[in-house]
Amino acid sequence: MALSISFLMILSLFASASLCFSQKSNGGYLYPQFYDLSCPKAQEIVKSVVAQAVAKETRMAASLLRLHFHDCFVKGCDGSLLLDSIGTIISEKTSNPNRNSTRGFEVIDEIKSALEKECPETVSCADILALAARDSTVLTGGPTWEVPLGRRDSRGASVSGSNHNIPAPNNTFRTILTKFKLQGLHIVDLVALSGSHTIGNSRCTSFRQRLYNQTGNAQPDYSLDQSYASQLRTGCPRSGGDQNLFFLDYVSPTKFDNYYFKNLLAYTGLLSSDEVLFTKNKESMELVKQYAENNELFFEQFAKSMIKMGSISPLTGSRGEIRKNCRMINSH
Template sequence: MSAAMAAALALFSLLAAAWGLPPQLDPHFYDRSCPQAQQIVASIVGKVHYQDPRMAASLLRLHFHDCFVKGCDASILLDSSATIVSEKRSNPNRDSARGFEVIDEIKAALEAACPHTVSCADILALAARDSTVMTGGPGWIVPLGRRDSRGASVQGSNNDIPAPNNTLPTIITKFKLQGLDILDLVALLGSHTIGDSRCTSFRQRLYNRTGTGLPDLTLDASYAAALRPRCPRSGGDQNLFFLDPVTPFKFDNQYYKNLLAYRGLLSSDEVLLTASPATAELVKLYAADQDVFFQHFARSMVKMGNISPLTGGNGEIRANCRKVNRY
């Protein structure tokens, strides 16, 4: 272990209590049982990122959508079965969640190297970190030791994940219910510096200003005009648009600069600037200082990854991330 890594782990231990890290989670969890685990994950994420630059955002999003439903337990990865209704069928995930085949590939490689050892929930956490790093964003030490759930909650997926048209108070409440504060909210939404959104997720911003059919007042007019041809009043629901059209594949602070120019694609993005002085101040801070954004994002990702993990004798280590084990 390098001196830098040893120092980073020592600092992590000091900060763990302040971050509310469950004592069962430990960055060293697989040091003996599967010492090559993190290298395997990073290698496959890197290969896939080279093949499909969109995949980094998709893998990061999977971790978010997993943790906000029943905690970080890989419930999002379960397919429907006789006893499970998959979260993949929920409104936030249907026709948009992707990257499941990448998780399958990582899991198969880990099962070959270290059978019945590395959980699917930990794979999601590591893949999210590696995807951020590979697109130019910050790294962080991932606490490990999560176990996998034996069930899913399509209802929780529909209700608990913030939606593109939610008001800011609703979004704040959904984050608060997960133990995340306003700083976490603004920092974590910065992940929209990469990735895409479908026309159906923001169409109302282009046409639904009360009584006029004009774009929202909080949407730059020239940006709205550029969006309309591929996002008409009807049709084109699945057409994809960059969340950050300036640097769409680079993890940076351009997302916040876009908000200041009223070029946030989703209503749930732009309200960070327009609906609250507290969130607006954070938007301005991150737009001005990328290093501070990176520091806060990394800290909030660790905090989010700590939401209600299954540890110890709870849950299981799935052999196949898409289905529970048979006993």
């Protein structure tokens, strides 16, 4: 009898340990009420600064959403992207995916200084990015979700991590999927999260190679609608105009909806990395079709995948720190 009771106790210990482990691997250390006691107004403050910034310039919603992605894919969601080059730190802002491209850092600064006034050294820069991404999605008409919180900030940055982990627009489908899998994300996350390209802009330099062949002449790219391609060529010449901007979703560029997927079906996706989701893999093609048909399904999966992406290797407990200024680590 005593033996079977202790056996049962050991079994239940194992069960709770494995539950603990599975919560941990899902970012279970994070929870939405994290600041409820320490900074009850935190979420309200983030939302109000984001709302003001987006009211001033709609594109800012897209730029802020992207910052969370570029943060999470490099050493986890730890605010490493926000560090400037100071001392031994080389900023991730200098990496290929970020240089002349990521923006919105001043808005993050503004949120941080408002939060420092309300509750000093309490809310992390990494959490600010996660909240700003959610608020930006909602403000442009997308789904909402409760953001798990409690991330802490890194004391370092990784330019090489940024160059290697963040997919490039000319990567193959396989490479892009591998880069997502390395972060613990799956094909559904890849397709749903790519739906972020329903808002925001891209520079000519990010998709030019789809418009011209190696000799520089217009070429028929059969995964790109030809009249759309010729329109793009007028603003994105074979040389020059690298920084010229184009909508990622030309139908409803400032509205968070499923036109991104509808465009892919019509071969009017802008980036090669967008179009390959529809043309290079059966499973992702099915998902693109489903999201193009069913906006609710897209919204539901998007929210789930954002929570998953936001849970990539957070620093919790006593690891990392709460930066006073998102651009620099705290001094000793």
